[in-house]
Amino acid sequence: MELATLNLLKSSATANNVSVEHHHTGGDKCYTFPVYSMLFTDDLQPDSTTFEMSTCCVNCSYKMLFGFPYMQCEITIERDDGDVVAELESISIPLNPKKQNTYQRKIIALINACSRRVIQQEMKKNKIAMAAVAHSTLHDNLYN
Numbered sequence: 001m002e003l004a005t006l007n008l009l010k011s012s013a014t015a016n017n018v019s020v021e022h023h024h025t026g027g028d029k030c031y032t033f034p035v036y037s038m039l040f041t042d043d044l045q046p047d048s049t050t051f052e053m054s055t056c057c058v059n060c061s062y063k064m065l066f067g068f069p070y071m072q073c074e075i076t077i078e079r080d081d082g083d084v085v086a087e088l089e090s091i092s093i094p095l096n097p098k099k100q101n102t103y104q105r106k107i108i109a110l111i112n113a114c115s116r117r118v119i120q121q122e123m124k125k126n127k128i129a130m131a132a133v134a135h136s137t138l139h140d141n142l143y144n
Contacts, residue, residue, distance in 0.1 A: 018117040031114035
């Protein structure tokens with residue numbers, strides 16, 4: 001995958017809603033966010049589905065390789081029905097930042113952007129919930 005594609009995915013993750021799915025196996029986690037499939041695949045035929053939104057899935061799992069901890073990262077573009085439109089990347093990244101190259105750091109930056117976006121969304125939901133509670137309490141006090 002080219003760096004321009006990676007930067008486009010990162011900007012899409014910071015601009016859209018990101019959801020996270022934790023797998024029951026433990027350390028596996030998958031971030032998903034909407035993207036236009038036409039931006040990431042060259043072989044799509046121009047038809048009515050070309051401009052539809054697909055989902056970018058950033059799947060992260062942890063493993064030991066040569067006695068060191070690594071993260072296995074797979075980046076795919078999927079349709080709503082779960083069909084994989086394009087597999088953009090499948091890479092093993094050492095968890096030690098000193099052993100990562102520039103490209104691996106860019107993928108880690110994409111994962112961190114997804115994580116930060118999920119945290120922002122949760123904080124926003126909490127603020128809305130607290131505002132609703134405060135408004136409800138104020139409303140009850142006015143009528144009592």
